[in-house]
Amino acid sequence: MRKMNVGIIGATGMVGQRFISLLEGHPWFTVTVLAASARSAGKPYREAVGSRWAMPSPIPAAAADLVVLDAVKDKEKIAASVDFVFCAVDMKKEEIRDLEEAYARLECPVVSNNSAHRGTPDVPMVIPEVNPEHIGIIPAQRRRLGTKRGFVAVKSNCSLQSYVPALHPLMDLGVSKVLACTYQAISGAGRTFATWPEMQDNVIPYIGGEEEKSEKEPLKIWGKVEQDQIVPVSAPSITTQCIRVPVADGHLAAVFFSLEHKVSKEEILRRWAEFRGEPQLLGLPSAPAQFLHYFEENDRPQTRLDRELEKGMAVSIGRLREDSQYDYKFVCLSHNTIRGAAGGAILMAELLTAKGYMD
Numbered sequence: 001m002r003k004m005n006v007g008i009i010g011a012t013g014m015v016g017q018r019f020i021s022l023l024e025g026h027p028w029f030t031v032t033v034l035a036a037s038a039r040s041a042g043k044p045y046r047e048a049v050g051s052r053w054a055m056p057s058p059i060p061a062a063a064a065d066l067v068v069l070d071a072v073k074d075k076e077k078i079a080a081s082v083d084f085v086f087c088a089v090d091m092k093k094e095e096i097r098d099l100e101e102a103y104a105r106l107e108c109p110v111v112s113n114n115s116a117h118r119g120t121p122d123v124p125m126v127i128p129e130v131n132p133e134h135i136g137i138i139p140a141q142r143r144r145l146g147t148k149r150g151f152v153a154v155k156s157n158c159s160l161q162s163y164v165p166a167l168h169p170l171m172d173l174g175v176s177k178v179l180a181c182t183y184q185a186i187s188g189a190g191r192t193f194a195t196w197p198e199m200q201d202n203v204i205p206y207i208g209g210e211e212e213k214s215e216k217e218p219l220k221i222w223g224k225v226e227q228d229q230i231v232p233v234s235a236p237s238i239t240t241q242c243i244r245v246p247v248a249d250g251h252l253a254a255v256f257f258s259l260e261h262k263v264s265k266e267e268i269l270r271r272w273a274e275f276r277g278e279p280q281l282l283g284l285p286s287a288p289a290q291f292l293h294y295f296e297e298n299d300r301p302q303t304r305l306d307r308e309l310e311k312g313m314a315v316s317i318g319r320l321r322e323d324s325q326y327d328y329k330f331v332c333l334s335h336n337t338i339r340g341a342a343g344g345a346i347l348m349a350e351l352l353t354a355k356g357y358m359d
């Protein structure tokens with residue numbers, strides 16, 4: 001297979017940096033274009049990102065000297081020179097919606113981390129192990145956009161990347177009610193302790209817009225493709241509280257749920273242990289071998305110890321037990337900028353490639 005040339009829109013940001021790091025040495029994709037705002041355009045990447053580089057490994061040599069392009073002004077040039085782009089930008093929602101559709105109309109597929117298109121009925125919002133079949137909506141989206149190749153596919157919010165996968169193998173038992181409290185890392189806001197010192201020794205009980213996304217997006221992910229749109233499911237009813245905690249990376253969730261057909265704890269553990277999704281069956285390069293890991297120890301998963309499990313692509317679960325108000329409760333964890341952002345988007349791009357949507 002020919003290696004594909006890939007652009008990163010928002011390359012200087014927290015998620016953009018993670019893309020550059022994770023794609024170093026990728027067997028299918030080579031990063032050839034980096035783009036950001038007019039503030040960064042025209043500078044070598046090393047200079048444009050400067051002291052904001054927050055990844056544990058140094059800037060890959062191949063990226064360091066690339067001259068950053070302007071994601072808006074240079075879009076024709078970018079779209080013509082790559083096979084597809086990853087997009088993670090901090091702009092107004094309408095601007096992002098227009099920018100992503102503009103790339104798609106230029107016949108350049110967009111795999112996006114942004115929320116702007118998550119509600120668009122013909123844009124698939126994919127967790128590759130959970131709803132890979134939703135990419136089947138792409139031909140309908142192409143008809144609307146009038147494109148042959150271009151489309152937009154999006155990732156869901158990072159807050160739900162632990163509890164939606166954990167609940168997924170139980171959905172046929174009729175998951176009726178879910179309560180989730182999330183404890184979210186500061187990198188989820190594109191920040192570090194250096195740029196957000198107020199977060200040291202502190203908890204902030206509010207993340208703008210996060211609870212709405214955490215309650216609504218799972219219903220589309222579990223929805224059905226019907227003709228030219230994805231129709232969300234109406235159950236389970238989900239309520240959440242999303243809280244910012246002094247952790248660098250890793251979103252943890254405390255989850256309570258009820259089932260229409262209650263099964264034993266052993267049956268739930270068996271379903272988690274045996275769960276395999278399309279990425280595992282296809283052997284995609286970024287797929288974790290075991291997506292859902294259950295820890296028997298009472299004090300796991302822990303963010304610092306367990307967020308890097310399977311290169312940050314697995315979901316860690318622990319403390320499954322019966323509850324007095326709901327049927328069961330458990331705790332789960334996923335790495336927000338890997339599985340919850342760049343890594344999840346790379347896995348989605350691998351799925352789209354394997355299924356022929358990038359041809």
Ligand SMILES: NC(=O)c1ccc[n+]([C@@H]2O[C@H](COP(=O)([O-])OP(=O)(O)OC[C@H]3O[C@@H](n4cnc5c(N)ncnc54)[C@H](OP(=O)(O)O)[C@@H]3O)[C@@H](O)[C@H]2O)c1
Binds near residue numbers: 015072187189336
């Ligand atoms: N962090 C996470 O864990 C996470 C998880 C899932 C999804 N997301 C989503 O991913 C997106 C990016 O998040 P982030 O945390 O990486 O943000 P960030 O660190 O603030 O980075 C924002 C990026 O957007 C670029 N940008 C800003 N204005 C622009 C413009 N007018 N034109 C082109 N590029 C522009 C910035 O470029 P300059 O450097 O040139 O300003 C920078 O590269 C957001 O939509 C966020 O909601 C983040």
